[in-house]
Amino acid sequence: MSALIEVRGVLRRFSGDLVGLGPIDLGVREGEFLAIVGPSGCGKSTLLHLLAGLDAPTEGEIQFEGARLAGPGPALGVVFQHYTCLPWLTARQNVALALRWRGLPGADCERNAQRYIDLVGLGPFSDAWPATLSGGMQQRVAIARALANQPRALLMDEPFGALDAQTRSRLQLELLRIFAEMGCTTVFVTHDIDEAVFLADRVVVLTPRPGRIHAEIPVTLPRPRTLGTRLGPDFSTLRARVAAALEEAVYTMSNGED
Amino acid sequence: MRTTVATCCVFLLLWQAAVSTGLAPAAFLPAPLAVLSAAGHLLASGIYFDDLAASMSRVLVAFGLSLALALPLAYMAGTSYRMGGVILPLIGFFRYTPVAAFVPLCILWIGIGEPEKVAIIFIGTFFQLVVMLTDAVRAVPEEYYRVARTLGGTRFQVLRDVTVPASASAIYDSLRLGLGWAWSYVVLAELVAATTGVGYRLVEAQRFMRTADVFAGILLVGLVGLLLDVVLEYIKPVFFPWQTRR
Numbered sequence A: 001m002s003a004l005i006e007v008r009g010v011l012r013r014f015s016g017d018l019v020g021l022g023p024i025d026l027g028v029r030e031g032e033f034l035a036i037v038g039p040s041g042c043g044k045s046t047l048l049h050l051l052a053g054l055d056a057p058t059e060g061e062i063q064f065e066g067a068r069l070a071g072p073g074p075a076l077g078v079v080f081q082h083y084t085c086l087p088w089l090t091a092r093q094n095v096a097l098a099l100r101w102r103g104l105p106g107a108d109c110e111r112n113a114q115r116y117i118d119l120v121g122l123g124p125f126s127d128a129w130p131a132t133l134s135g136g137m138q139q140r141v142a143i144a145r146a147l148a149n150q151p152r153a154l155l156m157d158e159p160f161g162a163l164d165a166q167t168r169s170r171l172q173l174e175l176l177r178i179f180a181e182m183g184c185t186t187v188f189v190t191h192d193i194d195e196a197v198f199l200a201d202r203v204v205v206l207t208p209r210p211g212r213i214h215a216e217i218p219v220t221l222p223r224p225r226t227l228g229t230r231l232g233p234d235f236s237t238l239r240a241r242v243a244a245a246l247e248e249a250v251y252t253m254s255n256g257e258d
Numbered sequence B: 001m002r003t004t005v006a007t008c009c010v011f012l013l014l015w016q017a018a019v020s021t022g023l024a025p026a027a028f029l030p031a032p033l034a035v036l037s038a039a040g041h042l043l044a045s046g047i048y049f050d051d052l053a054a055s056m057s058r059v060l061v062a063f064g065l066s067l068a069l070a071l072p073l074a075y076m077a078g079t080s081y082r083m084g085g086v087i088l089p090l091i092g093f094f095r096y097t098p099v100a101a102f103v104p105l106c107i108l109w110i111g112i113g114e115p116e117k118v119a120i121i122f123i124g125t126f127f128q129l130v131v132m133l134t135d136a137v138r139a140v141p142e143e144y145y146r147v148a149r150t151l152g153g154t155r156f157q158v159l160r161d162v163t164v165p166a167s168a169s170a171i172y173d174s175l176r177l178g179l180g181w182a183w184s185y186v187v188l189a190e191l192v193a194a195t196t197g198v199g200y201r202l203v204e205a206q207r208f209m210r211t212a213d214v215f216a217g218i219l220l221v222g223l224v225g226l227l228l229d230v231v232l233e234y235i236k237p238v239f240f241p242w243q244t245r246r
């Protein structure tokens, strides 16, 4: 079975000899929720930017829907780590922007945008300026904005990393609900093991820089997942396995350098 | 605030004392009250409003021209490093040459009419504006462009819907500064070969040794400049309702 996104021998070298990532081989399957975890600085953001077409690999190539990935576009929705709402547009206008760019008539843009604003639970705030929204709300806008384009895949780079624990937990549940509703293939970068296990169908563990794949752990927890899922023994076992893999990745690496 | 008021009072008292004690002759330094009454007369006579209108229209024409030419250049230089490399070095030379140095050349080339006044203000503001507006455009965060690319905007759409609104607030601030310069250059331009304007009124008072009128002229020019700046700052939220007010 061919993957929606196929990463083949991808390596990203920065100025000089600094290898930021890779080489990496990875397939993202249609409809799956893939989480990528790794120590900070290992190249997670680099990988996500490569998947989004915002950056080009130094070696290797990325295939998207069977063809070489040429660049970014609405088919690959991205939610960034930092809040990236355009501050001069209201929440709804932020979501409508790409629809407008694609030439959708004004009324359709508004209606569509409102639908996705509602989907992420921001209905009453659709006319609010981003500066008046909390961090969690701004990330909801960013998610709505990416989804409104009906992307083939949703790529998220530690989207909840800067949020407080409660908001983060709420948004994780919302994301699970949205994923169940839309079934959109998702790649989710995080350094939070709990989050990865709770959300994903599969967790990929990267080594410290240059990030390579150290382990792939399938998450067999049934959906729909709820807060209760986190309390079960299966969750603890999986989380322990991911944590062990991560520790092993860091340990092997630092040993290799001695 | 209280210290500001106190400082001003002390300053005015010392000034008045210097004049009352005869330390400074009135022809050299008129008393504060004399300046105030001269300003009152200037305003009451109505001439001053004609001068204001003349100066202001020169500023608006010249600054409008400056802006109309600087904006496209700044967007080119600010969005493309290659264009920046072409445009900015040329601008840089003129930017560091004092405007006053161009006055004789302007008179030589275009005479002493209105176009010469406009040209001096234009020279004084245009080059500075290009540099400041380019900085404003360059300061648009890379993240916005990254988002725009993931949303699939064309070059023109990104320019219109991201670059322009993202730089608008900084550009507005630059315009406020630029207008202040334009206001001071109009006075300079009117010192030479003018028959109207707030600068001309100063020269005329000087010719007739009406020192109090000179002082009053300076005071009014300063107040108008200050008023322009304050008003522009005050009404900014009307244009940028999305910015949180401090």
Ligand SMILES: Nc1ncnc2c1ncn2[C@@H]1O[C@H](COP(=O)(O)OP(=O)(O)O)[C@@H](O)[C@H]1O
Pocket: A014, A015, A018, A019, A020, A021, A038, A039, A040, A041, A042, A043, A044, A045, A046, A047, A209
């Ligand atoms: N544009 C760049 N130029 C040079 N080095 C970079 C650049 N981007 C990232 N790096 C380096 O590559 C490594 C991986 O970065 P990043 O992908 O941001 O890590 P992560 O997201 O996992 O924390 C880091 O060590 C970082 O310093």
Ligand SMILES: [Mg+2]
Pocket: A044, A045, A046, A081, A157, A158
């Ligand atoms: Mg990162």
